[in-house]
Amino acid sequence: KIWEMSDITIEGDVKAQQGIRFNIFQLNQTYLGKDSRLNIGPKGFTGEKYGGSTYWDTEAYCIPFYMATKDQQVARNLLAYRYNQLDKAIENAAKLGFKNGAALYPMVTMNGEECHNEWEITFEEIHRNGAIAFAIFNYYRFTGDYSYIPEKGLEVLIGIARFWHQRATFSTYRNQYVILGVTGPNEYENNVNNNFYTNYIAKWCIDYAIEQIQKIKQEYASDYSRIMSKVNLDDAEILHWKKVADHMYFPYSEEHGVYLQQDGFLDKELVKVHDLDKSQRPINQKWSWDRILRSPYIKQADTLQGFYFFEDHFTKEQLEKHFDFYEPFTVHESSLSPCVHSIQAAVLGRMEQAYTFYLRTSRLDLDDYNKEVEEGLHITSMAGTWMSIVEGFGGMRVKDNTLHFEPKIPKEWNGYSFKINFRNQILKVTVHQNETKFTLEGDSPITVFVNGKAVSVEPNSLVTV
Secondary structure (H helix, E strand, O other): OHHHHHOOEEEOOHHHHHHHHHHHHHHHHHOOOOOOOOOOOOOOOOOOHHHHOEOOHHHHHHHHHHHHHOOHHHHHHHHHHHHHOHHHHHHHHHHOOOOOOOOOOOOOEOOOOOOOOOHHHHOOOOOHHHHHHHHHHHHHHHHOOOOHHHHHHHHHHHHHHHHHHHHOEEEOOOOEEEOOOEOOOOOOOOOEOOOHHHHHHHHHHHHHHHHHHHHHHHHOHHHHHHHHHHHOOOHHHHHHHHHHHHOEOOOEEOOOOEEOOOOOHHHOOOOOHHHOOHHHOOHHHHOOHHHHHHOOOEOOOOHHHHHHHOHHHOOHHHHHHHHHHHHHHEOOOOOOHHHHHHHHHHHOOOHHHHHHHHHHHHOOOOOOOOOOHHHOOOHHHHHHHHHHHHHHHOOOEEEOOEEEEOOOOOOOOOEEEEEEEEOOEEEEEEEEOOOEEEEEEOOOOEEEEEOOEEEEEOEOOEEEO
16 A cells, blocks of 8 residues: 555666665655654664764655655654654754754754754854755645644744744844854755855744734734744844845845855865866765865765756746756765755756656655665655655645646656645556656545646546646
8 A cells, every 4th residue: 555655666767767666665665754753763673874864865865755644643753753842852952052042953862852063063154944844835835734834834934933033133334134154955065154045044933933924913913822822923023133134134146136145155276176186086986075175076966956946036047047057066975965956957857867866855765866775775766666656757836826837758668657635635647758647546626737737637537637
């Protein structure tokens, strides 16, 4: 039954088929979602590295797979895991000097306490806080189950908004708010100022928290008064938050027409990866840390992680410009890198590149790309591999409570299919070179959009587009 729902079939490409099935098997081995005290270790049960701890990978990469291939309760349990550790997140922030219920979720944890011991990650890689909030938004967008937010989610959003408000600094020089001394998703640069992704998600978290507070005030009056008295929040504090969000600084290059990964990115010696001597790769095994930190090389999607999460905030032209600027500096030495780039290459219609990234992410462990498989498999990037087919090639998005698809197919494939549990109805999508088929297991018809056109799918009948 588990396979029947979560399998992805690929026709005509055995390597690609074996890759995705190996990934789906490991994901289902690792987590079934029955117990909200449990989470997903980046190595699952396959190796000792990371000790089975929880990372931001769960919220950023894993929730979509479990949300779409299982009952929504599974994703709700992953959200509840963080709600249950909110007090510890507030304690973690207090240890760093934050007050008034500001919450900083740990980079690595078993029980809500920070279990990481490198300062540049523990204290600086604070963008992980944003992924926790994004997962709440993502869950509601996909399932339509708003009840989680008044029950539990809003308290988490308030703690996170308080953290970002306090972590930002007002720069009189810029007359804007800046966020100093951080490590972005690209861990090959530490202690930078104004990492675009961190600043962007900080602003978004505050705006999203305020939006939810207003909605709950209007529609869930008793939850609103219970939460406000519990967290001791008033309108004056919310206005202070808003000031930070509305005046956040984002580094930008007029010359290149792109947001800069952080202040000073253009000061680096901008030698692209393809101009690097192959004997120097992977740089994390060949270079000193000092040399890596001074280089322009990017471990995984950083600015592009923002374009992945907040795709609808930017135009396709902006995505293309940023992809063309940053991908050539990206060494993809994180397992979480190829999947995001595969999805974005597919959006841009660059199927050759999307397919290459897909093969790399799906066969990362089978082919031991990074020469480290003895440490265990990359479970969380396996969830990203699933996304590279469903969101990348299938082009699946949820907009205004409706599924949208922009199906594409690599030339190496004859066809592929996947299933989505969307709001308790199971939609099967089968893509071939010149047509896409939909079948629905459910009790009422649904409308989906294919390349922008509405298509009605009736239960137990086949629709071909």
